[in-house]
Amino acid sequence: MKLGDLVAPESAPDGADSIEITGVTEDSRDVRNGFLFAAVQGLKHDGRDFIPAAKEAGAAAILVDPGSPDFGLPAVETPNVRAALSRAAARLYPGQPETVAALTGTNGKSSTAEFLRQLWTLAGHETATLGTLGVQGGKAADPLSHTTPGAVKLHQSLQKLEQGGVTHLAMEASSHGLKQHRLDGVKLSAVAFTNLTQDHFDYHPNFEDYYAAKRRLFDELAPQGAPAIINVDGEWGRRMAEAARQAGLDVRTIGWSGESLKIEEIQPKPDHQILTLRHEHDDYKVNLPLVGEFQALNAVMAAALAIATGGGVAETIANLKDLTGVRGRMENAVATPEGAQIFVDYAHTPDGLDKLLRALRPHTRRHIWLVFGAGGDRDPSKREKMGLVGARLADHVIVTDDNPRSEVPETIREAVLKGAPRAEEIGDRREAIRSAVSRLQEGDALVIAGKGHETYQIYGPDTRSFDDVEEARAAVAALEHADD
Incomplete structure (x- = not known):
């Protein structure tokens, strides 16, 4: 693919339409002949320090910050190298499942994603999850080193899943991945927010920065009108719901305080729980074969996402009785x-x-x-x-x-x-x-x-x-x- 087709026209260097790009990476050790190397500035390293190694390995062009020195390679100058890298990866590996739901929050992402995958499977779709547990479903499992993998690995995985016949993907969106623009370029069908509590304060300086990273999923990445499923039982959820509304999303709230799919009652039993749920004006009762209120909340969010992506209400809620637990989650x-x-x-x-x-x-x-x-x-x-x-x-x-x-x-x-x-x-x-x-x-x-x-x-x-x-x-x- 030509460099001019991978980057924004205003940032493309002279001759970009004649430069053939065979791959893209931010790791100089992965550079091969014809690659576009993204000189990402990290917490500990300046990616520009690795440009000479990338050049020696055969890089055809580089992505760099404006005003960078001349390294003797065609340079795409952009104010956000990470975002440009993600968009280039999305264009180089354009395949994606037709339905992608992304979930963010501190707790519950893995379980909710897996429960959503199971509900989609029960409805007859070809499904997968991508997150903390790696890529699950599709033709094969694939372990990942991060909840949200780097942009290149992410888009390679999306294309591989689409080529393998997966039509419905539930993916976790970590705060690191969102802040570092790894999800930019993913075509989202629905988004969701579970909760926000103290975590990753070795990376985020405070709650507001942590929240702002997660909010990107709603006010920057989700297309206008997309369903946004949000647990509003806590203050952060209520704030996220308002941010999503201002971004023009179709906000659907869940939980004890939810209006779209509301928990009316939970009856705990030794090895399961009986849920009474309200969707609009109708009540539904179902045996959930999982222990713990938070498992119920995760299952309800998964049901709301399944409904938002085309599932029938009664059928989806009835299918909750067939869910199985997630590895390492209760x-x-x-x-x-x-x-x-x-x-x-x-x-x-x-x-x-x-x-x-x-x-x-x-x-x-x-x-x-x-x-x-x-x-x-x-x-x-x-x-x-x-x-x-x-x-x-x-x-x-x-x-x-x-x-x-x-x-x-x-x-x-x-x-x-x-x-x-x-x-x-x-x-x-x-x-x-x-x-x-x-x-x-x-x-x-x-x-x-x-x-x-x-x-x-x-x-x-x-x-x-x-x-x-x-x-x-x-x-x-x-x-x-x-x-x-």
Whole structure:
């Protein structure tokens, strides 16, 4: 494809229509002959420092900030290199599923996206999800390194899914991905907002910056008139709904305070819950085979998105009874011989942990046990807050290691324990899980929080295999073996 076809006409250099571009990248190590190299300025590196390496590797042109030095290559000068990169990637890899729904928010994105995929599948569509769990569905799974992959990888994935026959895609939109313009160029059919609570404050300086990043999905990326499904049970949701209305979107609110799909009642049962929902003037009752109020909210949002993208109301709500849980999201991993249930969940923020424990309480006859920690090299201010939540809402708390990364594990645990001074401290996560499992009694529930679907632990430069679900099952198997 010619360079002139990939970039905005006003930024194209002389001769752009005769320069053949074979690929586009922001990583100089990936440059091949004929590539367009985007010199992105990051938090730690200036992409222009890598232009000589890109040139040597065969770059045919570069994307740079206005006023950059002459590097001896045709230069596309643009005030937003990231956005220009995304638009170029979208033009180079134009294939996309015909229906793409993008979801943003702190908690619930992965579950909601998967529930939407399942509802679409039940309605007869070819479906996939793209996000924290990688690309799921379509012809094959594809692990990804980010919730929202880089622009080039994203558009390559979209084209691959479209070529594989996927017509309906539910994708997560992270605040990083939105702020860095990775989704620019995606043709969105519907957008959604779950909630906004403290997270990623190692990247965002404050709540307003975090909110502004997510708002881009509604006031910059979604086309006018597109359905915007928003949970308005919280202040941030109400603000987002107003922003979406001002952007000309078709706002449809959900939740206990929702007007489009409203939760009227939830009746918790040991292994499911009965929902009463109102859509416009009609009430619907359905058995949801999932535990926890937040799971109900995720399922309701998925239903609203399915309806907004062409699904029948009665059929979609009835199909909620056939949903299956998501890996590492309130996953019922195993039960002890006494019948105590053990759950694994990704909750790694104060609000996520709060919602998790509150959701589990109505389904637990006796005590809630909690095993959790906090990640290193991430927002340290949430550690004590998570300890406070655990101490307030669980009956027995064990503080252990999550992913310490480059930090000293004991220092992280100490910060969490400030909020939960009476909690046990067992640094070894395997030992912590086995200790909790060994003390469970009939009517108890154990939740292992923080890592969810992850199958590793990161200690400094080492990544070790570790799966909370497998460890829980092994702990129960050891108990059963001990009784033989």
